[in-house]
Amino acid sequence: MMWGLVCKSSKQSFSIVDKIYPMLDDVMLEKKVAAHLSQPGYSIKEIGEKADKVVIIGGDGTILMAMRYTTKPVFTINTGSVGFLTEVEAHDAVESMKKVLEGEYFIEERMKIKTLLNGERLSDATNEVTIHVSYIGKILSMVLSVNKMVTEEIDGDGIIIATPTGSTSYAFSAGGPIVDPSLRAFIVAPIAPFRHISSPLVIPADKQLYVRVKGNKKAKIIIDGNREALISKKDEVVLSVSDKKSAFIRLEENFYRKVHETLSFKAKRPDNGENMGD
Secondary structure: OEEEEEEOOOHHHHHHHHHHHHHOOEEEEEHHHHHHHOOOOEOHHHHHHHOOEEEEEEOHHHHHHHHOOOOOOEEEEEOOOOOOOOOEEHHHHHHHHHHHHOOOOEEEEEEEEEEEEOOEEOOOEOOEEEEEEOOOOOOEEEEEEEOOEEEEEEEEOEEEEEOOHHHHOHHHHOOOOOOOOOOOEEEEEEEOOHHHOOOOEEEEOOOOEEEEEEOOOOEEEEEOOOEEEEEOOOOOEEEEEEEEEEEEEEOOOOHHHHHHHHHOOOOOOOOOOOOOOO
């Protein structure tokens, strides 16, 4: 069993590395981790290709960045602020890692979004694909079609097309619904729609979604918050379910507990001085 070890560059994350690393027999260290331990290091892409499973220490942003390069099962330890995608908190890292190494876990697979820009495949999205106006303060006009049938014409800041995994992230902030990640669906959430005449949609995942920009304004297509490209009215974006899936190592079914603890009005937000989603 070859493990990969990836972490956010922070004091707390490296303190967890110091505890987890000795527990793993065969391990590929991401370059920041390797530098901390004075060991040989690998790129996240190399780890994604060669490791059998990956431990990710950080927040949701670290997880999404790593999952760009791997479809292998990931075990996630939270050292960010919210950490909705993470499995365990930092104080439970060692005991939880022991359970994983003893085989006391299951694999939860979740859908990803495949994105074609003018026929060229971009990186798959674990959370969401966002199409956003390039210039702040300008209204972007778009047409959303489902199976080539015009469904919504949207004027606003943009549109989010999320997986159920991403329904608790940016799409939720834009007024989209929370969707159980065991379901296969697209969540479409307009961003600041003009006069609020556009509504969020939940669309079965066996459909194809088409997005076109109207007018002469430039827009950005952004995947999971960290990969982007410019698009204009001459471009066509086609979204469908990817043939690849994200895979999480889980110790328990905890989605609804996470919803209550993280997203409810009574939820307490950790104050550790780090940015949300790091």
